[in-house]
Amino acid sequence: MRIAPDVLAEIRRHLAAAYPTEGCGLLLGTRGPNGDVVVRRQLPVLNRRAADGGGRTRYLIGPEDFLTAERDARQASLVVVGTYHSHPDVPARPSAYDTEHAWPWYCYLIASVAGGEVQEERVWELRDDRSGFVERELEVKES
Amino acid sequence: MPVTVHIPTPLRPYVGGRDTVATSAGTVGEILERLAGEHAQLRAHLYRDDGRLRSFVNVYLNDRDIRDLAREGTRAADGDEVSIVPSIAGGAVAVVTALPELTHAEILRYSRHLILPEVGPGGQRRIKAARVLLVGAGGLGSPAALYLAAAGVGTIGLVDFDTVDATNLQRQILHGTGVVGRPKLESAEARLQDLNPHVHIEPFPVRLTSENALEILRDFDIVVDGTDNFPTRYLVNDACVLLGKPNVYGSIFRFEGQASVFHAEAGPCYRCLYSEPPPPGLVPSCAEGGVLGVLPGIIGSIQALEALKLILGAGDTLVGRLVLFDALKFRFRELTLHKDPDCPVCGSNPSVRELIDYEAFCGIGAAPAYEGPEITATDLARDLRENPDLELVDVREMREWEICRIPGARLIPLGQLPERLTELDGHKEIVTHCHKGTRSMRALEILRAAGFSKVRSLRGGIEAWATEVDPSVPRY
Numbered sequence: 001m002r003i004a005p006d007v008l009a010e011i012r013r014h015l016a017a018a019y020p021t022e023g024c025g026l027l028l029g030t031r032g033p034n035g036d037v038v039v040r041r042q043l044p045v046l047n048r049r050a051a052d053g054g055g056r057t058r059y060l061i062g063p064e065d066f067l068t069a070e071r072d073a074r075q076a077s078l079v080v081v082g083t084y085h086s087h088p089d090v091p092a093r094p095s096a097y098d099t100e101h102a103w104p105w106y107c108y109l110i111a112s113v114a115g116g117e118v119q120e121e122r123v124w125e126l127r128d129d130r131s132g133f134v135e136r137e138l139e140v141k142e143s
Numbered sequence: 144m145p146v147t148v149h150i151p152t153p154l155r156p157y158v159g160g161r162d163t164v165a166t167s168a169g170t171v172g173e174i175l176e177r178l179a180g181e182h183a184q185l186r187a188h189l190y191r192d193d194g195r196l197r198s199f200v201n202v203y204l205n206d207r208d209i210r211d212l213a214r215e216g217t218r219a220a221d222g223d224e225v226s227i228v229p230s231i232a233g234g235a236v237a238v239v240t241a242l243p244e245l246t247h248a249e250i251l252r253y254s255r256h257l258i259l260p261e262v263g264p265g266g267q268r269r270i271k272a273a274r275v276l277l278v279g280a281g282g283l284g285s286p287a288a289l290y291l292a293a294a295g296v297g298t299i300g301l302v303d304f305d306t307v308d309a310t311n312l313q314r315q316i317l318h319g320t321g322v323v324g325r326p327k328l329e330s331a332e333a334r335l336q337d338l339n340p341h342v343h344i345e346p347f348p349v350r351l352t353s354e355n356a357l358e359i360l361r362d363f364d365i366v367v368d369g370t371d372n373f374p375t376r377y378l379v380n381d382a383c384v385l386l387g388k389p390n391v392y393g394s395i396f397r398f399e400g401q402a403s404v405f406h407a408e409a410g411p412c413y414r415c416l417y418s419e420p421p422p423p424g425l426v427p428s429c430a431e432g433g434v435l436g437v438l439p440g441i442i443g444s445i446q447a448l449e450a451l452k453l454i455l456g457a458g459d460t461l462v463g464r465l466v467l468f469d470a471l472k473f474r475f476r477e478l479t480l481h482k483d484p485d486c487p488v489c490g491s492n493p494s495v496r497e498l499i500d501y502e503a504f505c506g507i508g509a510a511p512a513y514e515g516p517e518i519t520a521t522d523l524a525r526d527l528r529e530n531p532d533l534e535l536v537d538v539r540e541m542r543e544w545e546i547c548r549i550p551g552a553r554l555i556p557l558g559q560l561p562e563r564l565t566e567l568d569g570h571k572e573i574v575t576h577c578h579k580g581t582r583s584m585r586a587l588e589i590l591r592a593a594g595f596s597k598v599r600s601l602r603g604g605i606e607a608w609a610t611e612v613d614p615s616v617p618r619y
Contacts, residue, residue, distance in 0.1 A: 020496065024231075031152075061231040063201040063208070079152050083231050089386055090361045098233035101199050104188055105153035108233070114357075130187050132242065 001082070001107050001123045002139040003027075003039040012111070012118045014044045015086040019116045022047055024059040024085040026069045027107065028078045037081050037107050037136075038143050043069050058097070059085045082107030082123075089114055092122040094133045102126040107136060146174060146219045149226040157185040171202055172215030174225060189227075201228040242268040243297070249341055253295055261457040267295060271341075273454045276300035276363035278351055278379050280331045282429070282439030283369030283393045283446060285317040290447035291367075292335040292342050296454070299335065300345040300363055303327045310619060314436035351375055353498035356382040365453055367391045367446050371428060373420040374501035380405060380413035381498055384489045389462075391449045393442040398435050398470040400442035403461045403480065404449050407489035410463035415483035420505040431581060438470055517584075517602040518574055520611040526574075527551065534573045538586040539605075543578060547616045549608055557582050564593050576601035576608070578619075 015023040024047050029039040047059045061083065073079050083106060087095075092112040094102070102108065104126045111121045124133035145165045150158055158164055158178075166174055175196070179186040191197055202209045203226040209217045219225050245253070245267060256262040256270075275296050277284045280303040291299055305327050307318045315327075322330040328346040335344055347359055351370075360366055360382050368379045368390055376394075383390035389406035392413060405412045445466065452458050465478040488495040518526070526533055535552040537544060544554045555563050557577070567573060573595060577583040583600040590598045601608065609616040 026231075059231075059233055063203075063228040063230045066229055066231070081152075083233075085233060089357055095233070101197075101232040103151075103153040103199075103229055103231065105156060106231075128184065 001037040001039065001109075001136050002141055002143055003109075004142050005140055007039055007042050008121070008140055011042050011084055011109070011121075014042075015084075015111050015113055016116050016118055018047070018086060019113045020088045022059040022086050022088060024061055024083065026061065026066075026080050027082040027084055027109065028069070028073045028076070029081045030078060031081050031105075039081060039107075040078055040143075041076070042084065043072065045069070080106070082109060084109035084111065086111045086113045086118075092120050094124050099126070099130070099132060102130075102133070104128060104130075108133070109138070144222045146221065147224045148174065148178065149224060151227050151229050153229065154185060154188060154227065157182050157188070168219060168221050168223075170213075170215060171204060171209050171217045171219055171225060174219060175202070175215070199230045199232050201230055202226070203228055243271050244268070245271065246341075249295065252339075252341070256294070262455060266455045266457070269454055270295050270451065271297040273365070274298040274300070274363045275365045275367060275450055275454075276302065276360060277367045277369055278302045278375065279369035279371065280315075280317055280327045281305070281311065281369060281371065282314045282395060282434065283443040284331075284367070285315045286440045286443035287367050287369060287393075287447040287450070288317060288331060288335060289338065290444060291450060292339045292344075294447070294451055295339065296342060296450075298343045298345060298363075300347060300359070301328055301331055302347040302349065302351050302359060303331070304348055304350045314434065314439050316440070351378060353378060353501065356498060357386065360388065361386055363388070365389050365391060365450050367393075367450055369393065369443065369446070371430075373505045376413065377420065377504060378498065378501045381488050381495060383407070384412050384414075385497070389453055391446045391453070391461075393439075393446045395434055395438045395442050396429060397432055398438065400438050400468045400470070401465060402442055402445045402449070402468075403465045404453070406462050407482075411480045411482040412486060412489045414488050415486045416465065416480055418483070418487060430579065435470060438468075441468060441470070516599045517580075518599040519602050520607040523574060523601055523608070524612045526572075530572065532571050534567065534571045536567070536573060536575045536586065537577070537605075538575055538582050539577050543619075546619050547605060547609070549576065549605060549613075549616070552576070557586055560586055560589050561593075564590070567595070569595055572597040572599075574599050574601055577604045579604040579606050 014025060025042055025044040027039045028041040028043060029037060031037045045061045045065045069080055087110055090112060092110040108124045109121055112119045121138060123136040123138045125136050126133055146168055148164045148166055150162055150164060155162060166177060175189060179189055189196060189200055204212060204217050204219055205224055253267050256267050257264055273296050275291055277288050280301050288299060307322050307325055307327055307330055309323050311318060312320060317334050318327060318330045326348060328348050332344045332346055349355060356378055366379060366383050366388055368376060370376050370379060380390055384407040387408055389404055391404050393402045449461050452460050463480050465480050467476045484490050487493060535549060537548060537552040537554045538557040538560060540556050575583040575586040580603050583604060587598050587600045606618060609618045
């Protein structure tokens with residue numbers, strides 16, 4: 001998955017500011033027939049679990065947010081190619097909860113945030129049989 | 144005109160890359176079922192194993208969420224549009240990536256697990272993928288570590304900074320006579336690797352502190368608390384709550400033990416049960432009060448059992464339940480625990496949002512419970528030689544007195560001291576002593592409150608006397 005440095009910087013700012021709550025958002029871009037993903041824009045979304053107190057270890061992007069994002073994406077000739085969220089004080093690996101709730105095809109960018117600073121980002125994609133995630137390469141590069 | 148079903152991008156690969164699929168009229172449930180029937184791979188992404196729609200699959204009829212209509216019974220007529228709209232949920236909990244395969248040697252070793260329907264190959268692979276951290280490689284940690292390693296838990300972390308002492312061997316079955324004086328982790332690692340070379344042991348030869356706890360715990364799925372003191376117990380609890388990890392708790396004293404699973408996401412935490420620690424000195428430790436060696440074997444095994452159930456997702460765990468075991472009466476009792484909405488760490492408005500100073504929280508360290516002048520064992524030996532009038536008062540129990548004593552000492556157990564003050568001469572200099580120095584400080588407090596002024600306490604108790612002055616006195 002390729003992402004421009006300034007888009008990644010925006011994501012980092014958002015997730016660092018959300019700490020110790022999980023921050024989340026959607027990734028807009030293109031996905032080629034061979035599965036190559038290029039992220040062009042990031043769209044921060046309000047974590048709907050932040051309000052009910054579950055936001056420290058959960059995030060939820062609701063269908064309304066999703067429809068809005070798809071509309072925005074269409075106008076820019078892009079699609080929703082994935083999502084990003086933070087794991088405050090835990091590694092950037094998908095949790096069992098992530099696996100249970102994951103969609104195929106989307107790239108899941110997970111950032112571990114400790115003490116309000118992003119430590120690392122890793123990108124994951126659900127296996128077709130839902131048995132787990134496979135890690136994808138994250139390429140930070142202008143496109 | 145048929146019904147049009149809008150397919151979201153992630154599901155298009157399963158319907159030949161199309162963004163819409165035309166189908167005939169019917170209820171939304173029938174339409175989705177038909178879709179899943181025609182495109183087999185789609186089923187797993189739309190439905191759970193029990194046949195219900197996944198919670199993050201939202202379905203709209205035209206512009207209305209079917210949850211606001213007749214749900215899956217909502218009828219779609221010709222010309223209507225049905226849209227599948229994702230919502231995305233997730234978050235940080237136990238880490239699961241693709242499960243590791245079992246080697247032939249492992250299949251043979253775990254055969255008794257593999258033939259259990261509740262475990263099977265899938266469960267054993269989950270056990271292999273699991274990462275369990277044991278805080279303490281002592282009485283509780285020993286049986287827990289042995290059983291978890293034998294069961295094939297892929298990664299076992301061990302936190303302990305202590306060395307093996309001869310007094311440990313009565314119950315800490317990870318360690319043997321040959322390793323007395325060596326670090327506990329060294330002997331634990333050797334024993335566990337011999338038991339099962341397929342598991343990976345991660346030693347942390349440090350004291351768990353507020354500074355390092357999150358760093359150490361965050362890479363594990365489950366934490367097993369085998370600590371013997373309150374500051375570390377609260378530290379482990381709070382760190383587990385902050386990280387959203389289950390904490391398999393056990394504690395032992397004399398002939399009684401307790402066990403539970405504290406997992407704030409699913410039930411109460413340790414602070415919901417005990418929001419504040421007891422005053423320092425009120426609850427004696429095993430070193431002061433003793434413990435039957437078999438007891439940690441029972442409680443530590445319960446902890447290993449619960450950890451395995453959490454990994455497997457099998458059975459009913461001890462979340463929300465506290466088990467009390469009385470070995471003398473041989474009775475298990477069970478208390479139901481409730482989550483405290485005002486819990487300072489896992490409640491709805493927590494006041495503890497990061498790790499604190501647990502020594503201070505438990506009243507240890509910076510503010511000692513009882514202050515008073517102490518005397519070292521070496522100085523006491525000199526004073527006893529030079530001052531024949533010095534009164535040495537042993538405040539331990541009779542059974543401890545039977546194990547060993549300092550020559551010339553008079554036995555007045557701490558509990559009897561207030562009634563037996565008249566036996567002491569207020570003009571004489573008095574030194575109190577116990578096993579390791581804690582009870583003797585309380586005795587000193589009692590004596591001072593009663594007006595005795597020339598009182599000191601032997602620092603480190605008879606233990607210090609045995610190591611520094613008289614090696615013929617046995618340590619216990």
